[in-house]
Amino acid sequence: MNTQSRVLSGMRPTGRLHLGHYHGVLKNWISLQHKFDCFFFVADWHALTTHYEDSQIIAKSVWDMVIDWLAAGVNPGAAQLFIQSHVPEHAELHLLLSMVTPLGWLERVPSYKDQQKRLRERDLATYGFLGYPLLQSADILIYRAGMVPVGEDQVAHVELTREIARRFNHIFGREPGFEEAAIAAIKKMGKKNAKLYRELRTRYQEQGDHEAIEVARALLQDQQNLAINDRERLLGYLEGSGRLILSEPEALLTPASKMPGLDGQKMSKSYDNTISLREDPQVVEQKLRTMPTDPARVRRNDPGNPEVCPVWQLHQVYSGDDVKDWVRDGCTSAGIGCLDCKQPIIDSVLDELRPLQERARVYEQDRARVRTIISEGSEAARDVARETLEEVRTVMGLVYD
Numbered sequence: 423m424n425t426q427s428r429v430l431s432g433m434r435p436t437g438r439l440h441l442g443h444y445h446g447v448l449k450n451w452i453s454l455q456h457k458f459d460c461f462f463f464v465a466d467w468h469a470l471t472t473h474y475e476d477s478q479i480i481a482k483s484v485w486d487m488v489i490d491w492l493a494a495g496v497n498p499g500a501a502q503l504f505i506q507s508h509v510p511e512h513a514e515l516h517l518l519l520s521m522v523t524p525l526g527w528l529e530r531v532p533s534y535k536d537q538q539k540r541l542r543e544r545d546l547a548t549y550g551f552l553g554y555p556l557l558q559s560a561d562i563l564i565y566r567a568g569m570v571p572v573g574e575d576q577v578a579h580v581e582l583t584r585e586i587a588r589r590f591n592h593i594f595g596r597e598p599g600f601e602e603a604a605i606a607a608i609k610k611m612g613k614k615n616a617k618l619y620r621e622l623r624t625r626y627q628e629q630g631d632h633e634a635i636e637v638a639r640a641l642l643q644d645q646q647n648l649a650i651n652d653r654e655r656l657l658g659y660l661e662g663s664g665r666l667i668l669s670e671p672e673a674l675l676t677p678a679s680k681m682p683g684l685d686g687q688k689m690s691k692s693y694d695n696t697i698s699l700r701e702d703p704q705v706v707e708q709k710l711r712t713m714p715t716d717p718a719r720v721r722r723n724d725p726g727n728p729e730v731c732p733v734w735q736l737h738q739v740y741s742g743d744d745v746k747d748w749v750r751d752g753c754t755s756a757g758i759g760c761l762d763c764k765q766p767i768i769d770s771v772l773d774e775l776r777p778l779q780e781r782a783r784v785y786e787q788d789r790a791r792v793r794t795i796i797s798e799g800s801e802a803a804r805d806v807a808r809e810t811l812e813e814v815r816t817v818m819g820l821v822y823d
């Protein structure tokens with residue numbers, strides 16, 4: 423299994439999701455699930471780091487969110503869906519990584535001080551909160567995921583994860599007899615590939631040829647008969663380090679969601695400007711009909727300016743050029759009223775939500791099925807997580823036979 427093509431992402435359980443989540447994150451997950459080996463999970467322990475005082479709401483938020491994922495089209499046949507705390511291996515890896523994580527690295531993560539300031543009403547001077555990004559590193563590293571789709575605000579956490587992986591490999595990848603083991607592993611690839619590997623390694627190490635190292639990595643990924651630990655040795659041997667036990671992930675930056683809320687600011691629960699995925703269609707219609715428009719357009723006869731109107735921003739998401747031309751002409755000439763202008767958006771949002779809400783109803787009425795999806799996903803995730811943890815324990819010397 424080439425774990426470089428494994429995708430992992432998590433979401434804190436925030437309860438019911440809205441159109442901002444759908445356009446910003448879920449549509450991206452849905453397209454990734456068909457291309458890669460995807461693991462998507464509910465980060466319930468992460469919720470606890472900030473919401474330990476009202477932890478009773480977490481359970482409801484978890485199920486609401488999972489139902490919304492499924493309703494949106496995240497497909498348990500294509501991706502593993504699970505809950506973080508159902509895979510306790512994350513916690514063990516977090517603990518083991520904590521032994522080699524310098525405090526300063528955690529204190530320097532920008533979200534640490536930012537969040538403490540933003541959530542001033544909560545006491546975040548806890549051990550768990552400081553460890554938040556390290557727990558996230560464990561989430562990622564335990565699957566040896568190559569790609570982590572996240573928003574801008576999470577990139578620093580993926581960067582920390584890379585540093586932790588490097589440090590771990592540096593400390594624990596230096597097994598006795600590494601060089602001999604690597605040389606023996608090269609032979610296992612067969613004459614032709616062994617020769618190619620040696621050439622590529624020389625080109626990289628002597629001439630700094632980055633293309634050579636990429637080709638060599640691809641070559642290693644293709645070697646079906648190499649055991650995981652031999653592959654790790656050869657990856658490390660390429661770079662002149664020890665074994666690469668934990669692999670460094672890349673952040674797959676999710677294109678910033680342009681989803682505007684009902685007031686023109688970014689759609690967000692904290693601005694109270696959302697349309698939730700399971701919003702009643704009548705409420706959807708009413709929210710859109712009453713949303714603010716160009717404040718200068720007081721009367722029907724006043725011409726307006728779409729550039730200052732939140733409705734225009736929704737047309738950018740939902741309307742084609744023909745409708746947009748109609749809006750621009752009609753608005754600036756007072757040829758159309760604001761309710762006329764909103765109608766195509768109302769129709770588009772309702773059309774978008776209809777199939778989603780139908781699926782949500784099926785899952786709402788079949789909680790057993792939702793639980794089965796999650797427990798199967800958690801089992802599949804555990805199989806992968808256990809394998810990594812076994813190796814981590816081994817290289818750390820925690821095997822007592």
Ligand code: TRP
Binds near residue numbers: 432433434557561576
């Ligand atoms: N911290 C992430 C957020 O707030 C959620 C998260 C937890 C996560 N573990 C993760 C995201 C691992 C990606 C990978 O959005």
Ligand code: SF4
Binds near residue numbers: 732734753758
């Ligand atoms: Fe906004 Fe449309 Fe009204 Fe113009 S016509 S002010 S774009 S809602």
